[in-house]
Amino acid sequence: MNTFDVISPMTGQKVNSFPQMDRKEVDALVQKARKKFETWSATPIKERMKILARAAEVLAENAPGYAERISAENGKTKFEAMVADLYSSCDVTKYYSENAAKILAPVKVKGNPMMPGRKLYYVFEPKGVIAIISPWNYPFCLSVGPVVSAIAAGNTVVLKPSSQTTDCGIIVKEFLEKAGVPEGVVNIATGNGSVTGQALIENPDIDMYFFTGSTEVGKQVNIKAAERLVPAIMELGGKDAAIVTKNADLDRAAHTIAWGAFSNCGQTCIGMEICLVERPVYNQFLEKLMAIVKNLKSGTQTGCVGSMTMASQRKIVEGQIADATAKGAKLLPEGVMNCKLEGMCLPPVVLTDVTMDMKLMKDETFGPLLPVIPYDNIDEAIKIANSTTYGLSGAVFTSDMEEGRKIAARIKTGSVNINDALITFAAPALPFGGVKESGVGCYHSEVGLRAFTDIKSITEYKGGTKKEFFHYPVMEGSLEGMADAMNFMYAQGASKKIKAFFKVMPFMLKMQSDGKKNGKK
Ligand code: NAD
Numbered sequence: 357m358n359t360f361d362v363i364s365p366m367t368g369q370k371v372n373s374f375p376q377m378d379r380k381e382v383d384a385l386v387q388k389a390r391k392k393f394e395t396w397s398a399t400p401i402k403e404r405m406k407i408l409a410r411a412a413e414v415l416a417e418n419a420p421g422y423a424e425r426i427s428a429e430n431g432k433t434k435f436e437a438m439v440a441d442l443y444s445s446c447d448v449t450k451y452y453s454e455n456a457a458k459i460l461a462p463v464k465v466k467g468n469p470m471m472p473g474r475k476l477y478y479v480f481e482p483k484g485v486i487a488i489i490s491p492w493n494y495p496f497c498l499s500v501g502p503v504v505s506a507i508a509a510g511n512t513v514v515l516k517p518s519s520q521t522t523d524c525g526i527i528v529k530e531f532l533e534k535a536g537v538p539e540g541v542v543n544i545a546t547g548n549g550s551v552t553g554q555a556l557i558e559n560p561d562i563d564m565y566f567f568t569g570s571t572e573v574g575k576q577v578n579i580k581a582a583e584r585l586v587p588a589i590m591e592l593g594g595k596d597a598a599i600v601t602k603n604a605d606l607d608r609a610a611h612t613i614a615w616g617a618f619s620n621c622g623q624t625c626i627g628m629e630i631c632l633v634e635r636p637v638y639n640q641f642l643e644k645l646m647a648i649v650k651n652l653k654s655g656t657q658t659g660c661v662g663s664m665t666m667a668s669q670r671k672i673v674e675g676q677i678a679d680a681t682a683k684g685a686k687l688l689p690e691g692v693m694n695c696k697l698e699g700m701c702l703p704p705v706v707l708t709d710v711t712m713d714m715k716l717m718k719d720e721t722f723g724p725l726l727p728v729i730p731y732d733n734i735d736e737a738i739k740i741a742n743s744t745t746y747g748l749s750g751a752v753f754t755s756d757m758e759e760g761r762k763i764a765a766r767i768k769t770g771s772v773n774i775n776d777a778l779i780t781f782a783a784p785a786l787p788f789g790g791v792k793e794s795g796v797g798c799y800h801s802e803v804g805l806r807a808f809t810d811i812k813s814i815t816e817y818k819g820g821t822k823k824e825f826f827h828y829p830v831m832e833g834s835l836e837g838m839a840d841a842m843n844f845m846y847a848q849g850a851s852k853k854i855k856a857f858f859k860v861m862p863f864m865l866k867m868q869s870d871g872k873k874n875g876k877k
Contacts, residue, residue, distance in 0.1 A: 357375045357376070357377075357381075358375070358376040358378075359373045359374060359375055359376060360373070360374060360376045360519060360547070360548070361373050362374070362429050362519070362520060362521075362522060362523070364428055364429065364431070364699075365430070365431035365663045365664060365665050365666075365699055365700040366431050366655075366656055366663050366698060366699040366700070366701075367699060368699060371428045371429050371523070372429065372522065372523055374519075374522045374523075374546040374547075375546050375547070376546070376547045376548065376551065376552070377545050377546055377547040377551075377552045377555075378547075378551060378552070378555065379551075379555040379558075381545075382514070382545050382547075382552060382555040382556050382559065383555070383559060385514050385543040385544075385545055386485055386487075386514055386543075386556075386559045386561050386562065387561070388540050388543055389485045389512040389513060389514050389540065389541075389543050390484070390485050390512070390561055391540070392512045392538065392540035392541050393482070393484055393485060393511065393512045395538070396507070396510060396511075396512055396538065396541050397482045397510040397511070397512075399510070401456060401457045401460060401508075401510070402457060404456070404507065404508060404510065405452070405453045405454070405456050405457060405508070406453070406536075407532075407535055407536040407537055408449050408450075408452055408453035408456075408504065408507075408508060408535070409450065409453035409454075410535040410536055411449050411453070411504075411531060411532050411534075411535035411536075411537070412446045412447075412449040412450040412453060413535070414531050414534045414535045415442065415445060415446045415449065415531050416442075416446050418531060418534075419438060419442045419446075420434075420438075422437075422442060422496070422527055422531075423435075423437040423438045423441075423442060425523050425524075425527060426441055426442075426495065426496050426521075426523075426524055426527075427656055428523075429495075429520060429521050429522070429523050429524070430492060430493075430495055430520070430521055430524075430662075430665050431621070431656065431662055431663030431664065431665050431699070431700065432620055432621070432656070432662040432663070432665075433655075433656045433657065433658055433659075433660055433661075433662050434656070434658070435658040435659070436619060436620055436662055437496070440494055440497060440619075440620065440782075441494055441495070441496035441497045441524075442496065442497075443782075444497045444501075444781065444782050444784075445496060445497045445500035445501070445504075447782070447784055448497075448500065448501050448504055448505075448784040448800065449500065449504050451784035451785065452504055452505065452508040452784075452805065453508075455802070455805075456508040456509070456805060459802040459805050459806065460480040460509060460805065460806070460809065462477045462478065462479045462480075463477060463478050463479075464476070464477045465477060465478070467815075469841075469845060470841065473817060473818070473820065473821075474815050474816060474817050475815070475816040475817075476813075476814075476815050476816075477813075477814055478811055478812060478813045478814065479811075479812050479814065480509070480806055480809035480810075480811060480812075481510075481809055481810045481811075481812055482509050482510030482511045482808070482809060482810075483509075483511055483563040483564050483587075483808060483809060483810050484511060484512075484563035484564075485511065485512055485513070485514065485561060485562055485563050486502075486506040486511045486512070486513050486514075486562070486563065486564045486565075486566060486808065487513075487514050487516070487556050487557065487559070487562045487564070487565050487566070488502045488503060488506065488513055488514070488515045488516070488565075488566045488567075489515075489516045489549075489553055489556065489557075489565070489566070489567045489568065489569065489577065490502075490515065490516070490517050490518060490521075490524075490525070490568050490569075491518050491568050491569045491570075492518035492520040492521040492665050492666065493620060493623040493624065493625070493665065493722075494620070494624070495517060495518060495520075495521030495524035495525075496521075496524045496527065496528070498568045498591075499515055499517055499524060499525055499528050500528055501784075501788075501799055501800060502566040502568075502589075502799055503515055503528055503532070503542060504532075505799055505800075505804060505805050505807075505808050506566070506808050507532070507537065507541055507542065508805060508808075509805060509806075509808040509809050510809075511563075511564075511808055512540070512541050512542070512543075513541065513542050513543065514543045514544075514545055514556060514562075515528060515529075515542065515543070515544050515545070516544075516545040516546075516547070516552055516553050516556050517544070517546075518549075518569075519546070519547060519548045519549070519552075520665060520666060521665075522544075522546050525544045525546070526544060528542065528544070529542045529543075529544050549573065553573075557576075557577050557580040557581075558580060560584070562584075562586060563586060564586060564587050564588070564589075564808065565577055565578075565580075565581045565586065565587070565588040565589070566588070566589045566591075566799070567588065567589070567590050567591065567592075568591040568592075568625075569591075569592065570592065570593055571592040571593045571720075571745075571746075571793045571794070574590045574591075574592040574795070577590070578590055578796070587797075587807075588796065588797075589789070589795075589796065589797035589798070589799060589807060590795045590796040590797065591625070591788075591789065591790065591794075591795050591799070592625075592746075592748075592790060592793060592794050592795045593625065593720045593722075593746055593748070593793070593794060594625045594626055594627075594629075594720065594746050594747075594748030594749060594790060594794050595629050595630065595718070595719075595720055595721075595744040595745075595746040595748075596626055596627065596628050596629055596630070596746075596748055596749045596750050596751070596769070597628070597629070597630040597631070597632060597737075597740065597741035597750050597751075597767070598613050598616065598617075598628045598630070598631045598632070598750070598751040598752075598753065598777070599632045599731075599734075599737050599738075599741060599750075599751070599752050599753065599763060599767075600613075600631065600632065600633040600634065600637070600641055600753040600754075601634050601734070601752070601753065601754040601756075601759060601763075602634040602636045602637045603754045603755050603756045603759060604637070604641075604753035604754050604755060604775075605753070605755055605775070606637060606640055606641050606644050607644060608753070608775060609641060609644075609753035609775075610641060610644035610645040610647075610648055611648060612751075612753070612775070612776060612777045613628055613631055613645065613726070613751075613753075613777065614645060614648040614649055614652070614704075615777060615778075616628040616751065616777025616778055617629070617631070617704075617724070617725075617726040618649070618652060618661045618704040618724050618726070619661060619662075619778075620661075620662055621654070621661050621662045621663055621664050621665075621701070621702065621723065621724050622661075622673075622704070622721065622722065622723045622724035622725065622726075623664070623665060623669065623722050623723065624778065625748060625794075626748055626749040626771070626778055626780070626781060627722075627778070628726065628751065628777060629716070629720070629721050629725070629726070629727075630717065630726075630727055630729070630740065630741065631645075631726055631727065631728045631729065632729050632730075632731050632737040632740055632741065633728060633729070633730055633731070634730070634731060634732075634737075635730040635731065635732050638728075638730040641728075642706075642708070642728055645706065645728065646688055646689065646706065649688070649689065649704050649706055650689045652703075652704045654697045654698070654701035654702070654703055654704075655697075655698060655701065661704055661724060662701075663698070663699055663700050663701045664700040664701065664702050664723060665700070666700075667700060669722055669723060670700055670702060670723070672719075672721075672722070672723070673702060673721060673722070673723030673724070673725060674702075675715070676714075676715050676716040676719070676721055676723075676725060677693070677705065677707075677725065679714060679715045679716070680707055680710065680714045680715070680716055680727075683711060683713060683714050684709055684711065685707045685708065685709050685710050685711075685714060685727070686707065686708045686709050687705050687706070687707060688705070688706040688707070688708065689706075692704075692705050693705070702723060702724055703724065704724040704726075705724060705725050705726070706726050706727075706728055707725060707726065707727040707728070708727075708728055710727040710728075710729050712740070712743070714727075717740075717743075717744075718743070718744055718745075720746065734763065738763065738766045738767065741767055742766075742767065742768050745792060745793040746790070746792055746793055746794045747768050747769045747770065747790055747791035747792030747793070747794045748769055748770055748771075748790040748794035748795070749769050749770060749771045749772065749773070749778075749780060749790070750764075750767040750769045750771075750772045750773075751772065751773045751774070751775075751776065751777055752764055752767075752772065752773075752774050752775075753774075753775055754774070754775070757774070760774040760775070761774070768791060768792065769790065769791060769794070770787075770788070770789045770790040770791050770794065770795065770798065771786070771788065781800075783800075784800050784801070785800070785801055786800060786801055787799070787800055787801040787803045787804055788800045788801075788804070789804075821871045823870075823871075824871075825837075825867050825870060825871075831866070831867070831870050833863060833866065834863075836863070837860070837862075837863030837866070837867070840856065840859045840860040840863055841860050841863060841864075843856045843859070843860070844856035844857055844859070844860045
């Protein structure tokens with residue numbers, strides 16, 4: 357079997373080597389997941405929840421070692437691996453271990469007056485085999501969230517992690533199996549996107565796709581799903597804006613935005629990539645922001661911003677800096693690009709004198725750049741925030757909560773934080789997803805768990821009437837009677853309702869006697 361090496365972005369040294377799976381090997385994993393689906397879907401949900409509770413515990417117990425492994429192949433600090441990847445994974449696993457049965461319990465609904473005596477409800481059934489494809493930026497939590505959701509709902513999984521962060525996929529299988537998830541429920545397809553990923557999306561036995569990655573590849577996956585009419589949740593790129601009004605606590609805004617823009621070296625789908633500041637407080641905010649940014653360090657020590665993970669992504673970021681400076685942007689702190697850094701690190705860069713024709717105002721950056729732009733009125737700020745093809749997340753900073761809510765309502769994204777950054781993802785009870793070209797559907801929360809199921813509606817009639825008035829032969833007078841019944845049911849106002857009631861009475865009585873004749877008690 358062919359293998360591929362994973363190289364550390366920080367040291368340039370080989371970290372690991374994994375099998376480069378081809379179509380035959382991927383198909384075998386899908387078959388294995390299909391076979392295991394029979395027993396796993398039949399395992400009582402309470403049993404699955406017990407295993408997930410243990411899984412959260414196993415994850416917490418092994419977190420320091422896992423943080424080291426995540427950091428080695430991704431280049432983020434162990435602290436960021438601990439907080440963003442491991443803690444949020446524990447939390448989503450625990451959340452479903454406590455709530456899955458409640459969320460997936462049958463839902464009873466009310467019937468309608470023309471069909472009395474029925475019990476109506478809908479149930480949630482596992483779909484089957486779910487293909488999950490994940491990226492390299494938060495390689496662990498962006499795999500755990502969908503995998504845990506899928507298996508909590510009774511599905512089995514084939515996970516294809518990004519080749520750069522394959523070990524994160526291996527850890528997902530490892531901790532779940534340590535907790536008691538049977539072998540074969542979670543299967544890892546190791547390899548690149550063009551061979552292994554492509555084989556997975558072309559496998560005819562997949563029941564649902566869950567893709568996290570770029571909008572470009574997401575569209576290809578969605579086309580494959582559409583060809584087979586299989587549902588696909590798409591978690592794609594972003595270009596999030598933060599709006600700082602003159603009413604904001606500027607210290608809070610500066611600290612939160614520095615973290616939202618530069619943690620994980622800016623490689624965060626919901627990271628802030630545009631910062632819009634109301635003109636009267638622009639200079640004051642910039643001063644506070646730069647006081648923080650000038651002390652940020654690249655590298656993998658706790659408190660540093662980490663490293664770029666992929667050489668190709670670093671090139672895109674450098675290209676955006678070159679484009680912006682050629683068009684007149686200024687880089688802060690002064691001389692920031694002259695510093696010599698380890699491995700693939702890039703320094704945190706703030707840009708001023710930015711104009712809308714610069715690449716970094718429309719294309720996703722996915723690196724440590726933050727343009728800070730003054731605005732004069734809120735319409736102007738919202739127009740810029742909504743000007744890209746993306747709609748993932750956003751933030752508003754103000755101490756006037758009413759103002760914050762009004763602005764949040766006008767930002768076209770899947771989530772908005774008021775006086776915060778990034779945290780919508782960390783709350784497993786909140787749905788997470790994007791709009792526009794940032795995605796389709798969402799995960800986390802009850803909405804997200806139900807997305808991994810097929811919904812089946814059921815009606816129950818215990819019997820009594822052998823024939824309804826609408827069965828053949830249709831009861832005489834049913835056409836007029838039905839019109840009268842509808843007038844009664846949907847009439848508004850007491851006098852109209854009373855009039856319609858007397859008109860429909862003969863039909864109702866006839867229906868009853870016809871029902872009795874046909875067996876109704
Ligand atoms: P990517 O699209 O290049 O790759 C994502 C995954 O798809 C990888 O596992 C890759 O191997 C696989 N892949 C590539 N080509 C494929 C193909 N033809 N068929 C099947 N699979 C294929 O994205 P990336 O560079 O790993 O991640 C960065 C992107 O992900 C950014 O755009 C970022 O915004 C986005 N992202 C989105 C979210 C979100 O929740 N919305 C979260 C994290 C990252």
